[in-house]
Amino acid sequence: MFARIKEDVHSVFARDPAARNFWEVFFNSPGLHALWCYRLNHKLWQAGWFFLARTFSTVARWFTGIEIHPAATIGRRCFIDHGMGVVIGETAEIGDDVTLYHGVTLGGTSWQTGKRHPTLEQGVVVGAGAQILGPITIGAGAKIGSNSVVVKHVPSHATVVGIPGRVVTAKAPELAADSAKQQRAAIAEKYGFDAYAVSYDNPDPVANSIGKMLDHIHLLDAKINELSCALNKLGGDVCEQQLPELNLDDQDFCKAEQLAKQKRQQHDDFDPKI
Structure with missing residues (x-):
């Protein structure tokens, strides 16, 4: 007992x-x-x-x-x-x-x-x-x-x-092996939340839609890069510069937080009587 x-x-x-x-x-x-x-x-x-x-x-x-x-x-x-x-x-x-x-x-x-x-x-x-x-x-x-x-x-x-x-x-499927979903999974693991519906048992339709749109954008970027390379090989003059990646590292968040604090401080220091 x-x-x-x-x-x-x-x-x-x-x-x-x-x-x-x-x-x-x-x-x-x-x-x-x-x-x-x-x-x-x-x-x-x-x-x-x-x-x-x-x-x-x-x-x-x-x-x-x-x-x-x-x-x-x-x-x-x-x-x-x-x-x-x-x-x-x-x-x-x-x-x-x-x-x-x-x-x-x-x-x-x-x-x-x-x-x-x-x-x-x-x-x-x-x-x-x-x-x-x-x-x-x-x-x-x-x-x-x-x-x-x-x-x-x-x-x-x-x-x-x-x-x-x-x-x-019905059942949480395994994540596909494409780079976009791997990136979402890495972000979720790093920050401890379901980033863009990376958790497939999440019933939120908005979060699921955002995740699908991010996958779609990632695929479009890859196709545009391939088309640009193909056109340049045919004699075209298409810029081959890669689009900047969205990198959510800690330094970026720290810089953003510092800017936000500065703006809040400026707002608090503002005297409407002046």
């Missing part, structure tokens, strides 16, 4: 940057408290103590704001972040290493008995306020966007957003 509790606490450290030490997480994580109460209630439910299990689950909901039916099935290292408003139905099944944020509902769409709640496979991440309804399966490693309403099966490693939920990325 203590090994399982220790495993739960360490799983929080892996997914919550606000976690500072063991005892802080142990005493102040309502998601963990709700899961520990659920395990006790689940044992009571399996033993046939249905009323007692439901009563204790209600008490746990009062203290944590998280409602977990004692008949639900939850795997190891499940992490409920913040937790307020989370509802997990009776026939819901949650795999290992699943992450749920606040306001998530794993609900049913029918009053019929039997399987009526969703199944979340290993490694699924469900954003805040999302609703997953019905006896559907969310494939391993899938991501459900915040406030999405999902009523259909989701394949593994897919990203789902919107109402109703739609798959915007």
Whole structure:
């Protein structure tokens, strides 16, 4: 039992940057408290103590704001972040290493008995306020966007957003080996963000469009250089000078920041009364 509790606490450290030490997480994580109460209630439910299990689950909901039916099935290292408003139905099944944020509902769409709640496979991440309804399966490693309403099966490693939920990325493909996309990947790795949709599971259509335009411009530059060389070989007089590359190094950013500071300082020193 203590090994399982220790495993739960360490799983929080892996997914919550606000976690500072063991005892802080142990005493102040309502998601963990709700899961520990659920395990006790689940044992009571399996033993046939249905009323007692439901009563204790209600008490746990009062203290944590998280409602977990004692008949639900939850795997190891499940992490409920913040937790307020989370509802997990009776026939819901949650795999290992699943992450749920606040306001998530794993609900049913029918009053019929039997399987009526969703199944979340290993490694699924469900954003805040999302609703997953019905006896559907969310494939391993899938991501459900915040406030999405999902009523259909989701394949593994897919990203789902919107109402109703739609798959915007079936699976993150490998980056092509062309120089433009390699440059975007290098910029993203250097500065720690998804530069121009270099991350292919990014559902932002604007960022994806910017990335495609950059690839298109890079290809046009290469073709213009080839045409210029070919025309010069035929006796033309086309400038073969290469276009300057966009180099985002640290010195450029430092110079730009210094200029910006100088302009701000000049603005602050300006006295309108003079």
